[in-house]
Amino acid sequence: MTSRRPPTAQQFVLEELRRAITTGRLRPGEPIRQEVLADELDVSRVPLREALKTLQGEGLVGHRAHRGYYVEQLSLDDLREVYLIRDLLEAEAVRRAVGRLTDAGLAAAEAAQAEVERAAEAADVLAMAEANRRFHMAIFECAGLPRLVRLIRTLWDSTDAYRSVYYAEEANRRRVIEEHRATLDLLRRRDAEGAVALLAGHRAAAVEAIESVLG
């Protein structure tokens, strides 16, 4: 059981900030006024600042001495770079995952996929994005490389804001579902290279779609 304990203010602020940034409520480039945010979240500036420090480590916000924090904005080049790094890391994660795939791991991915489809049905973009994340993470987790998974997770965080653009399109949502099904098939057959290639295409399509919108 994961600690049922009143969450510390920092954790609360951290979650809240992540949401605010990835949903775009705090817009890229915008300076973060500590006092204002602290008042809004009803905490003092101390836990806020600590949360911002971890967000800085994840690349979601930037900081300049005596000028304060600001929401980091990804250029198109940055986006491509993040996806390049993801290609490198996720390919390895999938390769390893296939090698040590367990029934439980596969079941977790299947469960997540069921949620993805349910969310797509209901046209609930946010829920779909979340379930999609669980689907992929479930697979990565099987690799048994916790640090690698943690890195991948923070890379996902840093581009969350853009992924919503992708899911906005009905066609993309259908595509995601198809590719997930195909991925599960390949996993069941323990076809590592097939899965790696498929997921690489999966990412490439996302990048391309996002680029075409932003470019």
Added chain:
Amino acid sequence: MTSRRPPTAQQFVLEELRRAITTGRLRPGEPIRQEVLADELDVSRVPLREALKTLQGEGLVGHRAHRGYYVEQLSLDDLREVYLIRDLLEAEAVRRAVGRLTDAGLAAAEAAQAEVERAAEAADVLAMAEANRRFHMAIFECAGLPRLVRLIRTLWDSTDAYRSVYYAEEANRRRVIEEHRATLDLLRRRDAEGAVALLAGHRAAAVEAIESVLG
């Protein structure tokens, strides 16, 4: 010109803490007593805590709610995992670096290598480790992928403590110098795959040496 400005307390504390951890003055697993450390560094607990938060993001320290921070210790598995991730990222960085290698970049690497050799001559292990880092980073920087380089840098940080073990041996120091020279040769000839392979061996040797000491 890199800002000549009185460094903020946080930056000072951050550097100091990194040094303390990577040199082993703060030992793995050891809990970090904030008040004590703050007194030692002659700052209040606030900037200390913020520095610890960034260190946590880098994986150098861990944190548990209401129990505080502690120096993260890497198991052998963790060490292998970090080096696996480095393999993936650095291979790509080198490949790209060779493609867009500039005279300035090459010169930077050569300058760093000169320092490595000077430090080795003087048997100054710490200076050698630092120069070695500059050598590799100089190469990676040429890739023109700042996020990738930043990731690699934090991976290096997380294993700095172990690298000193490697440099303690005279034979290893000689080996490093040889391999660096060979690397520079390959770079001058724009032999990307050769450099990638050589540096992979470079890392493998380090892991093996460290394992044999700790195992």
Added chain:
DNA sequence: TTCCTGTATTTTGGATCCAAAATCCAAATA
């Protein structure tokens, strides 16, 4: 007008203070 320049205001960075959680330790009980 445009460009300085010096001052008021805002905002961040850091120190101190307070509350809450965890640890420690001794006495009491089974």
Added chain:
DNA sequence: TATTTGGATTTTGGATCCAAAATACAGGAA
């Protein structure tokens, strides 16, 4: 003796307060 329990102590988490840096702005000179 081993274990539990109740408080004293320590240590962290958070709020408030103060200092220093940056920004905004008004007035003056070219």
